[in-house]
Amino acid sequence: MSEYDVLEADRLKQLFDLTGEAYVTRGGGFAEDPYPAFHKLRESGPVHEGVVGPLVGFDDPRAFFQGLPYHDLPHYSAFDWATCDAVFRDGDTFISQPPDADENALMFGGILYMDGERHRRYRALVQPQFLPKNASWWTDQWTVPAIEALLDRMAPNGRADLNVEFFSAIPLLTITGSFGISVADALDIREVAVSDGNGLERFFAIVKPLIAARKDDPRDDLISLLLRAELTEADGTTSRLTDDEVLTFSFLLLTAGGGTTWKQMGITMLGLLWNPEWLDAVQQDRTLYRSVVEESVRWTPTDPMFSRFVAHDTTLGGVDIPGGSVMHMCLAAANRDPARWDRPDEFDPGRPLQAQMGFGGGVHTCLGMHVARAEIVNAISMLLDRFPNLRLDEDAPAPRITGMYERGPSTVPVRFD
Numbered sequence: 059m060s061e062y063d064v065l066e067a068d069r070l071k072q073l074f075d076l077t078g079e080a081y082v083t084r085g086g087g088f089a090e091d092p093y094p095a096f097h098k099l100r101e102s103g104p105v106h107e108g109v110v111g112p113l114v115g116f117d118d119p120r121a122f123f124q125g126l127p128y129h130d131l132p133h134y135s136a137f138d139w140a141t142c143d144a145v146f147r148d149g150d151t152f153i154s155q156p157p158d159a160d161e162n163a164l165m166f167g168g169i170l171y172m173d174g175e176r177h178r179r180y181r182a183l184v185q186p187q188f189l190p191k192n193a194s195w196w197t198d199q200w201t202v203p204a205i206e207a208l209l210d211r212m213a214p215n216g217r218a219d220l221n222v223e224f225f226s227a228i229p230l231l232t233i234t235g236s237f238g239i240s241v242a243d244a245l246d247i248r249e250v251a252v253s254d255g256n257g258l259e260r261f262f263a264i265v266k267p268l269i270a271a272r273k274d275d276p277r278d279d280l281i282s283l284l285l286r287a288e289l290t291e292a293d294g295t296t297s298r299l300t301d302d303e304v305l306t307f308s309f310l311l312l313t314a315g316g317g318t319t320w321k322q323m324g325i326t327m328l329g330l331l332w333n334p335e336w337l338d339a340v341q342q343d344r345t346l347y348r349s350v351v352e353e354s355v356r357w358t359p360t361d362p363m364f365s366r367f368v369a370h371d372t373t374l375g376g377v378d379i380p381g382g383s384v385m386h387m388c389l390a391a392a393n394r395d396p397a398r399w400d401r402p403d404e405f406d407p408g409r410p411l412q413a414q415m416g417f418g419g420g421v422h423t424c425l426g427m428h429v430a431r432a433e434i435v436n437a438i439s440m441l442l443d444r445f446p447n448l449r450l451d452e453d454a455p456a457p458r459i460t461g462m463y464e465r466g467p468s469t470v471p472v473r474f475d
């Protein structure tokens with residue numbers, strides 16, 4: 059018996075199938091390739107009135123993501139690199155705090171939804187733990203043990219859908235492990251995270267007792283770090299986070315950490331399987347993994363859109379935008395802007411390295427990006443080390459990249475027998 063036995067295939071499939079029920083409100087089943095439409099929109103102007111999804115053919119009123127739904131507000135979307143970059147850099151005009159932040163304090167109280175000095179002070183509390191020099195704090199304790207257990211489990215079968223059987227659990231167990239949450243409770247945390255704000259009682263039932271326990275008995279984990287962190291006010295006085303603030307911070311980290319990287323792992327793996335010369339190349343030279351991951355996030359970022367609320371009337375890309383609007387940045391389109399990249403639609407890890415936007419930009423740039431990179435490199439390199447003859451399973455239905463506001467592979471079917 060191993061603690062990983064609780065990760066039942068059916069439950070993983072239910073929680074991590076983009077085309078299934080759990081991802082309906084994020085448009086997981088949207089099957090079109092949106093990139094031709096992104097190019098067309100960009101060619102006719104950097105900024106368009108409307109929301110990214112409806113502008114490219116996905117129009118579901120239930121859509122739920124950062125900046126959505128807000129049906130009563132005007133919406134605008136930007137599709138080129140320069141405009142998205144300008145929005146990220148202007149935190150006075152394009153703010154992160156939603157108009158209904160107070161009503162939904164748990165979901166909207168975290169740093170993703172803060173602005174200015176308040177954002178800086180709260181982010182600084184946890185930032186050090188997420189720096190590249192601390193990547194092994196995460197990978198040695200939680201990522202690598204999970205990878206090894208999952209590889210052992212797959213090995214006798216000779217074939218697998220890596221999406222569900224391998225990638226899904228690795229980032230989830232890394233972030234839940236870093237909170238001291240058991241493998242048995244990890245899937246419940248994931249279920250709350252995909253429920254658009256429902257089922258929070260289960261989240262409280264898992265995290266509140268941990269907060270209480272760590273107050274008496276601190277450990278080397280994120281809850282203990284949040285509990286001992288000191289906020290410094292402008293006048294130099296310091297204070298600790300309240301229990302509600304610790305809960306809110308935990309909710310954001312657990313949701314963001316467990317929900318993104320698994321899809322980017324699958325996208326990276328498909329990039330390699332569809333370009334076998336790169337699959338060979340990384341097997342010969344491990345130093346290439348870093349460029350492969352960076353190119354995967356440029357080519358197809360798993361979260362293709364992030365948004366801001368417009369603080370006052372402004373003009374962007376020649377379009378007048380009233381204060382109170384929602385401004386969506388299509389990072390996926392910016393990442394394939396031909397003004398910045400040659401052959402932007404090609405997955406080419408050999409291209410000259412330059413900043414891409416898949417982890418966002420400006421002061422809200424993804425806090426977890428170094429952890430995410432380390433998780434992806436460990437997962438794929440350990441997979442290919444264990445199964446050097448890994449190849450696409452030609453008997454399985456052909457995988458494709460699916461989804462609108464969350465994108466990733468439909469499946470990653472492979473053989474290694």
Ligand code: HEM
Nearest residue numbers: 169170314315318319322364416417418422424425426430
């Ligand atoms: C490939 C995987 C990931 C991608 C593509 C990704 C993408 C992003 C993007 C685009 C943003 C900026 C949002 C904005 O500007 O409004 C962001 C923010 C954030 N991400 Fe990630 N993320 C990934 C993995 C992770 C992981 C593993 C964690 C945690 C362990 C994490 C935690 C966060 C947090 C806390 C923020 C908010 C930062 C702030 O507001 O200052 N992310 N992420």
